[in-house]
Amino acid sequence: MTPVITAFESSPDRGRGLARDMQVRWAFEEVGQPYDVRLLSFKAMKEAAHIGMHPFGQIPTYEEDGLVLFESGAIIFHIAERHPGLLPTDANARARAISWMFAALNTVEPPITAREAAILMERDQPWHEARLPLVEDRIRKRLGELSARLGDSEWLDGDFSAGDILMISALRRLGRSSLLAENDNLASYVARGEARPAFQRAFAAQLKVFKAAAKA
Ligand SMILES: N[C@@H](CCC(=O)N[C@@H](CS)C(=O)NCC(=O)O)C(=O)O
Incomplete structure (x- = not known):
């Protein structure tokens, strides 16, 4: 089927x-x-x-x-x-690619979705103006760490993998915000993913x- x-x-x-x-x-x-x-x-x-x-x-x-x-x-x-x-055949490389899948979903995406929620659902709250920069700083910290690890590599760990699909998808959620552009290598990484046929x-x-x- x-x-x-x-x-x-x-x-x-x-x-x-x-x-x-x-x-x-x-x-x-x-x-x-x-x-x-x-x-x-x-x-x-x-x-x-x-x-x-x-x-x-x-x-x-x-x-x-x-x-x-x-x-x-x-x-x-x-x-x-x-x-x-989408996953390497070598057992250790496969395990590392799976770690990146979890990292995208559990470590990088949560502050990004918190920002979306702040913008879409919490705008009317009296604490919104104070909270948004805190959420954005948490994203900045994560992106800085991710950027340092990625360096000038093409993908997260060797060949393109399911980890890259999930990581690039999480980063794309930042949309037009300048947060992604603050790390040139992450912006290029997303663009490389988006250029794939x-x-x-x-x-x-x-x-x-x-x-x-x-x-x-
Ligand atoms: N962790 C879930 C999240 C699923 C999710 O948030 N889906 C959204 C669309 S991207 C949705 O269905 N939103 C409508 C709703 O929650 O009512 C996944 O990765 O599949």
């Missing part, structure tokens, strides 16, 4: 490829695995049929031959385990969905 993932029927990011189906699409494209997409409205995401697949009522999910997965990191790990190209195909596919919804 062709794997089926879920995505927003109309993404609130307006086609910028920040919804987390984007990184799953990217992983599929990197390994050359065709996939289908089931689009969901916000209402459908919170209904029992979807909650049965995703306990938190979110996208993306993954379905294939009776297997249902949620969490973009777990889905990408599953894809990477079943297809060559697999990224471009994934980006075009999610943009097509957004444009179709905008027209409807």
Whole structure:
């Protein structure tokens, strides 16, 4: 069976490829695995049929031959385990690439999503103006550490891996903020990821969905 993932029927990011189906699409494209997409409205995401697949009522999910997965990191790990190209074959290098997957999701992305929440949901709070710089300083600290480790390497650890997909996807969430540009090598790293043909195909596919919804 062709794997089926879920995505927003109309993404609130307006086609910028920040919804987390984007990184799953990217992983599929990197390994050359065709996939289908089931689009969901916000209402459908919170209904029992979807909650049965995703306990938190979110996208993306993954379905294939009776297997249902949620969490973009777990889905990408599953894809990477079943297809060559996203995890090294050498056991130690593979373990290190998996460490980078966790680092992207557990260490780098959390302060970035805290900033998104501060901007999107906490603007009206009396403490917003005081909190935002604190959150941004936490991001700066992480990016400085990541930048020091990346140095002038092309990817995080040798060949491009699933760790790079997740790390670049986390960094892309900074959008037009100057935080990324403060570290030239991280900005170039993201640009290198975005220039990959697999990224471009994934980006075009999610943009097509957004444009179709905008027209409807
Ligand atoms: N940790 C989850 C996060 C999933 C997530 O936040 N999904 C967002 C879209 S990127 C969503 O469905 N938001 C709608 C909602 O939470 O109601 C993952 O990586 O899959």
